[in-house]
Amino acid sequence: xxxxxxxxxxxxxxxxxxxxxxxxxxxxxxxxxxxxxxxxxxxxxxxxxxxxxxxxxxxxxxxxxxxxxxxxxxxxxxxxxxxxxxxxxxxxxxxxxxxxxxxxxxxxxxxxxxxxxxxxxxxxxxxxxxxxxxxxxxxxxxxxxxxxxxxxxxxxxxxxxxxxxxxxxxxxxxxxxxxxx
Numbered sequence: 753x754x755x756x757x758x759x760x761x762x763x764x765x766x767x768x769x770x771x772x773x774x775x776x777x778x779x780x781x782x783x784x785x786x787x788x789x790x791x792x793x794x795x796x797x798x799x800x801x802x803x804x805x806x807x808x809x810x811x812x813x814x815x816x817x818x819x820x821x822x823x824x825x826x827x828x829x830x831x832x833x834x835x836x837x838x839x840x841x842x843x844x845x846x847x848x849x850x851x852x853x854x855x856x857x858x859x860x861x862x863x864x865x866x867x868x869x870x871x872x873x874x875x876x877x878x879x880x881x882x883x884x885x886x887x888x889x890x891x892x893x894x895x896x897x898x899x900x901x902x903x904x905x906x907x908x909x910x911x912x913x914x915x916x917x918x919x920x921x922x923x924x925x926x927x928x929x930x931x932x933x
Contacts, residue, residue, distance in 0.1 A: 754780035756787075792862075792869040796839040797826040797915040799857065799923050800847060800876040806896035808847045808879070809916075813891065822895060822905065824916045826871070835872035844882045847894050852878025857922040862914060871915055873922055899923075 756777040765772040771791040778784055800808040807824070814821045827842035829835060836854060844850055857873040884894075897905065902920050905911040911920075924930075 756780070759784070788866060790867040790869075792867055793828045794835070794870045794872070795826055795828050795862075796835050796842055796872045796874060797824050797919055798839050798843045798851075798854075798874045798876050799824050799919040800843055800849060800851065800879060801899065801923075802849075802879050802896060805899045807899050807902060807920075808849060809895045809897055809911075810846050811893040811895050814913075821913055822897075822911050822916075823913050824919045826915055829872075836874070839872070839874040839876070843876055845885045846890075846892055848882055848884035849876075849879040850882035851876035852880060855926075857919070857926055860918055871918075873915075873919055875923060875926060 756779055758775050758777050760776040761773055762775075763771060763773045769792070773789050773791060775787045775789055776784060777787055802808060809822050810825050811820055811822050813819070825843050825846040827838065827846070829838045833841075836856075839854060840851060853876070855875045855877075857875050859870060859872045861867070862869045862871055902911065906917055906920065911917065
């Protein structure tokens with residue numbers, strides 16, 4: 753498959769969290785068109801499992817969804833920060849736990865049709881109590897859920913964000929289970 757070629761890129765908005773640009777591109781057919789691209793920093797998402805096989809989830813209000821969501825801990829990678837460092841930082845900030853062991857499970861684009869954000873997915877185990885340090889504008893409740901209940905929470909729609917669902921599928925695959933069986 754041939755790629756699109758960018759002729760011009762124009763920034764039309766720059767906010768605290770996102771930037772928006774309008775790209776003029778040439779399609780493989782030679783036709784010109786535009787693409788709206790949301791620029792967002794890359795992020796990490798962490799599936800944290802405690803010694804009792806509970807998954808540490810966070811419950812917080814998400815304004816774009818206009819509802820409270822139950823999610824795996826996640827956050828943006830700071831300039832100069834490596835994904836693994838960000839995963840350790842975000843886990844402790846959002847849950848108050850430190851990972852004794854952190855392994856990469858994979859990664860994915862959140863919404864590649866319009867957004868640049870790539871998420872690095874990690875598994876955190878051997879958890880030890882640390883310090884919570886959520887940002888001033890974050891109101892987060894830590895919710896430990898038995899791993900055996902996660903599939904039902906996804907099926908019922910209580911867990912409904914892509915990174916959390918992808919994280920659980922990756923965890924099942926990591927543990928040798930066929931998530932599609």
